[in-house]
Amino acid sequence: METIATLRELSGAKALLALKCFATWGVFDFMRDYMDGTTSSSLNEVRLGHERFGKETHAYSVAYADYEIDEVISHADKIIFNSIGQLTRFADRASGITRGLRLNPGVSSSSFDLADPARPFSRLGEWDLAKVEPVMDLVSGFMIHNNCENGDFELFDRMLGQIEEKFGPLLRRAEWVSLGGGIHFTGEDYPLEKFAERLKRFGGEYQVQVYLEPGEASITKSTTLEVSVLDTLYNGKNLAIVDSSVEAHMLDLLIYRESAKLLPSDGPHRFMICGKSCLAGDIFGEFNFDQELKVGDRISIQDAAGYTMVKKNWFNGVQMPSIAIRELDGSIRTVREFDYADYEQSLS
Numbered sequence: 353m354e355t356i357a358t359l360r361e362l363s364g365a366k367a368l369l370a371l372k373c374f375a376t377w378g379v380f381d382f383m384r385d386y387m388d389g390t391t392s393s394s395l396n397e398v399r400l401g402h403e404r405f406g407k408e409t410h411a412y413s414v415a416y417a418d419y420e421i422d423e424v425i426s427h428a429d430k431i432i433f434n435s436i437g438q439l440t441r442f443a444d445r446a447s448g449i450t451r452g453l454r455l456n457p458g459v460s461s462s463s464f465d466l467a468d469p470a471r472p473f474s475r476l477g478e479w480d481l482a483k484v485e486p487v488m489d490l491v492s493g494f495m496i497h498n499n500c501e502n503g504d505f506e507l508f509d510r511m512l513g514q515i516e517e518k519f520g521p522l523l524r525r526a527e528w529v530s531l532g533g534g535i536h537f538t539g540e541d542y543p544l545e546k547f548a549e550r551l552k553r554f555g556g557e558y559q560v561q562v563y564l565e566p567g568e569a570s571i572t573k574s575t576t577l578e579v580s581v582l583d584t585l586y587n588g589k590n591l592a593i594v595d596s597s598v599e600a601h602m603l604d605l606l607i608y609r610e611s612a613k614l615l616p617s618d619g620p621h622r623f624m625i626c627g628k629s630c631l632a633g634d635i636f637g638e639f640n641f642d643q644e645l646k647v648g649d650r651i652s653i654q655d656a657a658g659y660t661m662v663k664k665n666w667f668n669g670v671q672m673p674s675i676a677i678r679e680l681d682g683s684i685r686t687v688r689e690f691d692y693a694d695y696e697q698s699l700s
């Protein structure tokens with residue numbers, strides 16, 4: 353949070369929490385002092401941002417429905433449409449708040465096709481300057497999200513240059529530009545001052561208020577998923593089954609074929625940490641431990657805040673992890689526990 357506050361100060365950019373990544377509102381009272389507000393991907397998120405976080409509330413969605421647009425507008429001070437079709441359809445109804453459009457520069461930092469906004473035939477934003485120019489009187493700014501877990505400042509800088517080249521004439525007519533999320537500027541060794549200078553220069557060149565929408569960067573290394581060993585087996589490898597499930601609680605690990613993170617250990621005991629759902633590949637990863645794992649041992653899965661609590665599900669009826677907050681003084685407060693009624697009510 354302090355890194356974000358420093359960046360805002362150095363660059364003049366505003367930082368909005370991307371609720372799609374992290375929406376655990378029990379800590380919004382703490383985060384609010386360091387950020388300018390929230391951005392959203394749906395009616396539910398924009399309402400949560402408005403009611404639980406406050407400050408600036410940006411609305412964005414890949415597509416809004418007729419039946420929800422008025423409620424979306426009632427919670428937002430800015431609405432960013434994903435397409436010219438959505439913009440022209442809802443422009444009048446949104447005329448009381450700031451309106452914007454998502455642009456797609458056709459370049460991204462994603463190496464994973466599934467998460468690449470610039471993938472061929474992408475539906476995420478408008479590409480064609482000639483089509484956007486005629487609707488310029490309906491918008492005062494743009495959102496461009498084309499970074500993805502990008503910890504490489506030079507790459508960010510290069511892509512921003514390409515954006516300027518492609519969309520320069522539009523940017524000159526804008527009052528604000530959001531550069532989206534996906535920039536790993538809170539990571540260790542990220543050149544924060546260079547980044548701030550680049551944002552400030554961009555804002556100055558086009559005379560726009562710059563926004564960032566950090567999701568992952570807001571909560572990196574803030575959270576652990578605490579699991580306990582329920583059983584151990586040996587099937588050619590040491591296996592430990594824990595009281596959680598990758599598919600239910602850390603779905604992105606499956607989607608992006610990644611391993612969970614544990615604190616480094618080069619101990620002699622290697623174990624595969626497995627989830628308790630029926631999915632054969634429900635595996636957190638393989639790690640070294642100082643001691644052989646046994647039933648009841650506790651394991652802390654690191655860096656577990658992003659795209660976890662917002663995606664968790666009741667697959668196999670696996671018990672949801674409780675949500676607990678560790679206060680600055682070290683004390684731990686459980687703020688939410690889930691029970692059978694939550695499971696039952698999620699189904700009918």
Ligand SMILES: Cc1ncc(COP(=O)(O)O)c(C=O)c1O
Pocket residue numbers: 370372373497500501532533534535565566567568569
């Ligand atoms: C429009 C937009 N803004 C912000 C974000 C947040 O990205 P991240 O969590 O990688 O910072 C995303 C992620 O997909 C996004 O699509």
